[in-house]
């Protein structure tokens with residue numbers, strides 16, 4: 001029989017938590033991290049669950065244990081009824097929840113008891129208080145384990161260490177002790193090693209009672225009228241969510257900053273939202289289209305935080321901030337406070353002690369016998385690791401943010417040189433590409449040099465030998481740095497972005513473009529020769545694993561980018577032969593570093609090419625977007641993310657945003673405003689219209705995340721340090737949250753509640769380069785949408801044809817027809833090449849080409865309505881396909 005445990009927290013409502021252990025918990029056992037645990041915040045509120053499921057927040061004093069009641073429970077999920085979280089185990093002792101018990105296979109031949117452990121961290125103990133550790137345990141063969149309550153970090157001081165003889169019959173044990181020291185970084189640890197035979201242990205009903213009640217974080221979700229705290233586009237959709245007990249429609253009022261009611265209506269009851277467990281209504285005030293600041297929305301006796309209407313400038317700022325995030329993440333360069341005020345620091349990992357990398361970095365023992373200079377790149381996230389697959393997807397989306405300006409109807413000149421806060425101004429290269437290059441140069445260094453075993457493959461990652469604690473300036477990191485083995489995933493990911501970079505950098509730096517293309521081809525060939533070298537999930541000490549045992553999607557993505565950049569038949573064949581080419585890549589759970597087929601599909605749809613089934617590919621994006629739109633509309637928070645499991649993944653905010661990338665791409669392909677409205681509404685969720693009533697982007701919104709997990713921006717631990725820079729995205733709710741902060745989130749949290757803005761919350765609240773890349777892409781898209789009004793009809797239609805292709809030269813015609821209904825005077829034609837084309841001259845007119853952007857001033861300077869004219873272009877191609885540009889501007 002299971003022990004009956006009454007959860008004091010009504011948020012622990014439904015959903016059984018099923019989850020496998022995640023390797024990152026080892027940070028806890030290895031790092032000095034927990035010694036910096038912040039003071040836990042007292043319980044300020046309690047959530048009441050109404051009959052209809054509505055959650056209301058009422059203030060509540062910190063509960064005291066009533067006389068005669070059971071002492072407080074310190075262990076979370078000791079009955080394993082809700083899976084295994086937040087328990088962890090050492091990699092040699094795989095465990096799982098079996099029939100409501102936790103069972104693990106213990107290896108033979110480990111020298112010490114502590115070489116095989118099942119444990120739970122973030123246990124709070126108070127000096128002088130009495131505690132009772134109780135559990136039921138059995139073994140498949142008689143064995144002895146140690147039941148410990150101790151510090152989770154060196155010196156691992158034990159408060160209790162009890163040898164416990166186990167037999168094949170489950171038996172209840174209990175031990176009492178008085179804590180000698182106070183800590184919030186304690187640990188319950190069952191030490192199982194030291195045996196001579198393999199055996200299986202099963203644990204159940206683990207309980208540690210005593211002390212004061214375990215702190216539970218219950219967020220303040222007031223005011224219960226949840227809005228995009230930054231605001232809404234003047235002409236765009238405007239929706240809000242009201243958390244209420246009411247089941248019938250309620251009146252709402254929109255007030256301007258002076259308190260005058262400017263619009264009103266009735267809410268739409270939406271029932272209980274499964275992602276939050278809340279009973280909610282929605283408000284649609286989209287018909288109000290007047291720009292203003294400090295507006296508020298009132299319903300059910302609550303008033304929203306103030307917000308603005310007419311926020312294009314805010315999205316413009318967000319695009320710059322989100323993209324400027326990368327400068328302060330740079331490794332191997334001093335960060336200048338003059339460029340990033342408040343964030344200046346010494347260069348990290350340039351071989352200057354105490355750093356022990358990255359200029360002459362050895363492999364892990366037995367992996368290789370050479371050393372590489374792998375300086376540069378970006379720090380991945382809150383840690384100082386550098387991982388090729390994550391750097392790759394991030395740099396892909398940064399370059400895609402730029403390339404989109406050539407593929408969509410975006411005013412030319414956006415995102416140019418001088419647009420971001422980085423040092424490389426004035427070099428005529430768009431800043432976003434300067435930033436992308438910083439990572440690409442690092443990735444090139446990660447490729448195994450010619451003449452070495454596995455030449456052409458790419459090392460999966462480089463990072464510290466052991467996890468470090470927080471805070472830690474990169475330049476002060478004393479850990480040895482190590483290269484981890486090459487992997488097929490990293491090699492293909494690199495092939496993809498190097499090929500993508502080759503076409504994008506060509507107009508700015510031919511030599512660099514050629515180097516990238518060469519490296520991409522080499523990587524592709526190496527991956528084809530070694531198609532199944534997988535990064536293992538067990539490689540998680542000192543850095544994240546980024547494990548991936550299915551690289552079919554990476555093969556597809558790499559083939560797609562190589563094909564788009566070269567037009568070569570072999571890569572086209574690889575694209576067409578991939579099972580991903582026709583499969584549904586627009587999964588409810590989105591795409592990320594591990595699932596990259598979507599990246600390939602999006603580029604095949606948008607970058608011009610001669611792909612035989614390009615029309616079908618483009619339609620597949622529109623179909624995928626339709627489904628995300630339906631998801632978004634069905635969710636009362638406008639959430640475009642609905643994993644089939646009903647559980648939110650690590651980095652859910654990034655997955656939400658990537659689904660918005662698909663919607664945005666469908667808008668770019670079709671001009672259908674419904675998709676663009678979907679992106680705008682979808683962004684509401686990230687900026688405050690969510691169950692926690694907070695923005696997940698630092699500096700944007702009245703209540704915004706600002707304690708993200710980071711060794712550099714550790715203001716929460718040391719007030720002298722900064723918070724993350726404005727425009728930093730938090731990973732977001734994670735149903736499998738597991739970190740010291742997450743133990744304060746009640747198990748079984750409805751997905752939207754599985755989050756805490758705490759620096760120790762790496763599984764819900766980290767910053768990361770891939771996540772900010774998606775934020776950059778989407779905010780850049782929104783910044784390009786003006787006030788969100790109707791899409792203006794273009795002034796003309798353009799038909800561009802390659803008439804003659806001779807070797808490297810070409811003749812092309814652009815036939816322009818005035819479709820505007822008015823006469824165009826002194827008009828110009830503008831477009832951008834996605835290949836290496838360069839126009840030398842036009843017949844009857846003049847041409848100016850800056851990088852890939854072409855501006856033609858035709859001799860035929862007056863074009864009457866309905867009139868057409870043809871412009872003859874004479875040019876050449878350096879390498880790659882001579883593809884027709886994607887979009888044209890005229891007028």
Ligand code: 9MR
Nearest residue numbers: 380381382383544545546650651766768
């Ligand atoms: O973003 C990654 C997520 O998809 C994985 O589930 C998780 C666990 O492997 O790791 C995340 O990446 C982290 C990486 O392992 C280490 N650096 C910080 C990354 C963001 O949390």
